Amino acid sequence: xxxxxxxxxxxxxxxxxxxxxxxxxxxxxxxxxxxxxxxxxxxxxxxxxxxxxxxxxxxxxxxxxxxxxxxxxxxxxxxxxxxxxxxxxxxxxxxxxxxxxxxxxxxxxxxxxxxxxxxxxxxxxxxxxxxxxxxxxxxxxxxxxxxxxxxxxxxxxxxxxxxxxxxxxxxxxxxxxxxxxxxxxxxxxxxxxxxxxxxxxxxxxxxxxxxxxxxxxxxxxxxxxxxxxxxxxxxxxxxxxxxxxxxxxxxxxxxxxxxxxxxxxxxxxxxxxxxxxxxxxxxxxxxxxxxxxxxxxxxxxxxxxxxxxxxx
Amino acid sequence: xxxxxxxxxxxxxxxxxxxxxxxxxxxxxxxxxxxxxxxxxxxxxxxxxxxxxxxxxxxxxxxxxxxxxxxxxxxxxxxxxxxxxxxxxxxxxxxxxxxxxxxxxxxxxxxxxxxxxxxxxxxxxxxxxxxxxxxxxxxxxxxxxxxxxxxxxxxxxxxxxxxxxxxxxxxxxxxxxxxxxxxxxxxxxxxxxxxxxxxxxxxxxxxxxxxxxxxxxxxxxxxxxxxxxxxxxxxxxxxxxxxxxxxxxxxxxxxxxxxxxxxxxxxxxxxxxxxxxxxxxxxxxxxxxxxxxxxxxxxxxxxxxxxxxxxx
Numbered sequence: 001x002x003x004x005x006x007x008x009x010x011x012x013x014x015x016x017x018x019x020x021x022x023x024x025x026x027x028x029x030x031x032x033x034x035x036x037x038x039x040x041x042x043x044x045x046x047x048x049x050x051x052x053x054x055x056x057x058x059x060x061x062x063x064x065x066x067x068x069x070x071x072x073x074x075x076x077x078x079x080x081x082x083x084x085x086x087x088x089x090x091x092x093x094x095x096x097x098x099x100x101x102x103x104x105x106x107x108x109x110x111x112x113x114x115x116x117x118x119x120x121x122x123x124x125x126x127x128x129x130x131x132x133x134x135x136x137x138x139x140x141x142x143x144x145x146x147x148x149x150x151x152x153x154x155x156x157x158x159x160x161x162x163x164x165x166x167x168x169x170x171x172x173x174x175x176x177x178x179x180x181x182x183x184x185x186x187x188x189x190x191x192x193x194x195x196x197x198x199x200x201x202x203x204x205x206x207x208x209x210x211x212x213x214x215x216x217x218x219x220x221x222x223x224x225x226x227x228x229x230x231x232x233x234x235x236x237x238x239x240x241x242x243x244x245x246x247x248x249x250x251x252x253x254x255x256x257x258x259x260x261x262x263x264x265x266x267x268x269x270x271x272x273x274x275x276x277x278x279x280x281x282x283x284x285x286x287x288x289x290x291x292x293x294x295x296x297x298x299x300x301x302x303x304x305x306x307x308x309x310x311x312x
Numbered sequence: 313x314x315x316x317x318x319x320x321x322x323x324x325x326x327x328x329x330x331x332x333x334x335x336x337x338x339x340x341x342x343x344x345x346x347x348x349x350x351x352x353x354x355x356x357x358x359x360x361x362x363x364x365x366x367x368x369x370x371x372x373x374x375x376x377x378x379x380x381x382x383x384x385x386x387x388x389x390x391x392x393x394x395x396x397x398x399x400x401x402x403x404x405x406x407x408x409x410x411x412x413x414x415x416x417x418x419x420x421x422x423x424x425x426x427x428x429x430x431x432x433x434x435x436x437x438x439x440x441x442x443x444x445x446x447x448x449x450x451x452x453x454x455x456x457x458x459x460x461x462x463x464x465x466x467x468x469x470x471x472x473x474x475x476x477x478x479x480x481x482x483x484x485x486x487x488x489x490x491x492x493x494x495x496x497x498x499x500x501x502x503x504x505x506x507x508x509x510x511x512x513x514x515x516x517x518x519x520x521x522x523x524x525x526x527x528x529x530x531x532x533x534x535x536x537x538x539x540x541x542x543x544x545x546x547x548x549x550x551x552x553x554x555x556x557x558x559x560x561x562x563x564x565x566x567x568x569x570x571x572x573x574x575x576x577x578x579x580x581x582x583x584x585x586x587x588x589x590x591x592x593x594x595x596x597x598x599x600x601x602x603x604x605x606x607x608x609x610x611x612x613x614x615x616x617x618x619x620x621x622x623x624x
Contacts, residue, residue, distance in 0.1 A: 041413055041414035070385075071385050073385075074404060074406045074407045076407075077379075077406075080407075080432060080433065081429065090385075092386060092388070094406060095395075096389070096393070098352045098354070098390065099352070099393045102352055102353035105353055120393045121393075
C-alpha cells in the first residue's frame with residue numbers, strides 16, 4: 001500500500017500517473033484541507049476537489065482547476081445579486097460543494113463525505129482529508145494576515161509573503177485512517193505540491209510528522225521547484241518570503257527529517273550533492289508531467305526510489 | 313396602494329399586467345410560502361421565485377417556471393453524486409437559492425431576504441412572504457400525506473387529492489407589513505392562483521382572513537377556473553377531490569366572506585347569477601393572459617372592479 005501526501009493540482013497530476021502503474025485500491029491519498037473555505041454558504045475543499053476531478057477524468061487539465069466544459073451561469077446570477085464572485089465557481093463544480101455542504105451539515109465528517117464523493121465518481125483510491133477539523137491557512141503580507149483564498153485567488157498571490165500560519169492546527173487530529181495508513185504503508189510519497197501551504201499543513205497536524213519519522217516505510221519526495229521556480233502556484237515566492245532557498249535543496253531541507261530520497265528534475269542535477277548533504281538520497285529524473293506518459297514515468301521513478309530505499 | 317395576494321405563475325403573469333397599468337411602487341404583493349421546500353441544503357421558495365423572475369423579466373414564460381435560457385449542469389452533476397434530481401434546479405436558479413439560504417442561515421428573515429432579492433433584480437413592487445415562519449403544505453392521497461412538492465413535482469400531481477393541510481400554520485404570524493398593507497390598501501386583488509394551496513395558505517395565516525374581512529378596501533378575485541378546468545396546475549382536481557364545485561362559483565364560495573367582486577371568464581358568463589347569489593358581484597371578462605396586452609387588460613378589469621366597488 002502506497003500513501004501519497006497531496007496538495008492540489010501537482011499532486012492530482014502525479015496521482016493520475018500513479019494509478020496507471022499501481023492498482024488504485026493500493027493507493028491512499030492524504031489531502032491538505034487547510035485551503036478549505038466557505039463561500040455562498042458552501043464548504044469548498046479545493047485540494048480534495050482537484051484530486052476528485054483529476055482521478056475521475058472530469059478535470060479541466062488545460063485550465064488547471066475545476067471541471068472540463070464548465071459553465072458559470074450560477075456565478076453570473078450571483079453577481080446580479082451582488083454576491084462576491086472572485087472565486088470562480090462553475091455550475092458542475094457547485095454540485096460538489098452542495099453535496100459536501102449538505103452532508104457536513106447533516107453531521108457527517110469530512111472523511112465520510114470525501115469517501116462518498118470519491119465512490120460516486122468511481123475513484124478507486126482511498127482519499128483521506130488530513131483532518132476532519134477545520135484548519136485555515138493564513139498568509140502574512142504587508143496588507144496584514146489574509147485568509148489563504150483571499151491571498152491566492154482574490155489577490156492573485158501578488159502580495160509578498162512574510163509569514164504563514166495554520167489556524168486551528170493545534171486542536172486538529174489526523175482524520176481516521178491517516179496514522180494507520182502511515183504506519184502500515186509500504187511506501188510514502190510526498191507529491192510535488194507546495195511545501196509551505198500544501199504539504200506543510202499535513203505535516204503540521206499533530207502526530208503526522210512523528211508518524212512519518214516513526215514509520216518503517218521509506219518516504220520519497222518530489223521537488224515542486226524546477227530550475228528555481230514552480231510549475232504552477234506561488235511556492236517559489238512563498239519559500240523566498242519565508243527565507244528558504246528556492247530550490248530542490250530548500251524543499252528537501254524542510255522534510256529532511258522524514259525523507260529517504262528526493263526526486264529532483266534533471267535541470268537541477270547539479271544540486272544533487274547538496275540534497276545528499278542533508279542525508280537524503282537524490283534521484284535525478286524528468287519531473288515535468290506534460291501528459292499521461294510523463295505522469296506514469298514519474299510515478300515509476302517514485303516507486304523505484306521507494307523500492308531502492310526498502311532494499312538498502 | 314394595491315395589495316395582491318399571490319401564488320405562483322398565474323399570479324406572476326397577472327402582476328406583469330398590473331405593473332403596466334399602475335406604478336410598481338404602488339403595488340404590494342403578499343406571496344404564498346407554504347410550497348417552500350429544502351433540497352440539497354437549499355431553501356427554495358417557488359412562488360416567490362415565480363414572482364421575482366416574472367417581474368424582473370428573467371422568467372422562462374414558455375416553460376412556465378425558472379429562468380430563461382437556463383442550463384442544468386449542476387443538476388446533472390448532482391445526479392452523478394446520486395442526489396435526488398426530480399426537482400429541476402437550473403444553474404441560474406441555483407444562485408437565487410444560494411443567496412436566500414445563506415442570508416437565512418445568517419439570521420435574516422424571509423421578508424428581509426425577499427426584499428434584498430427583489431431590489432437586486434430591480435423590481436419596484438414590494439414583495440412580502442405571507443409569513444416568516446415555516447409553513448408546509450401537505451396533500452393527503454391514497455399513498456398517504458405527501459409534502460406538496462413531492463405530490464406536485466415528483467409525482468406530477470397524479471394522485472387523487474383527499475385532503476390538504478398546512479403544517480405550522482397555527483404558529484405562523486403574518487410577515488411584517490402584511491396586516492398593515494391589508495388595512496391601508498386602496499384595493500386588494502386575489503390573483504388567479506390555486507385557491508386551495510396558493511391563496512388557501514395565505515388566508516389561513518392567523519389574522520389574515522380577519523384582516524380581509526375588516527379592511528375598508530374592496531377585494532376583487534379572479535377565477536383560476538375557466539371552462540371547468542385550470543389553465544395550469546392541479547387546482548381543478550384539488551377542488552374536485554375536496555368536494556368543491558370545479559367552477560368560478562366553487563372558487564368564489566371559498567372567499568365569499570371577503571370578496572366585493574369576482575372576475576369570471578367570458579366562457580363562464582352563464583355562471584354569473586350563481587356568483588351573485590353568494591353576495592359577490594360577478595364581473596365578466598377575458599381572463600386568459602396570452603401576452604402583455606391581455607395581462608394589462610385583465611389588470612385594468614380588476615382595477616375597474618375595485619373602483620366600482622369603492623364607488624358603491
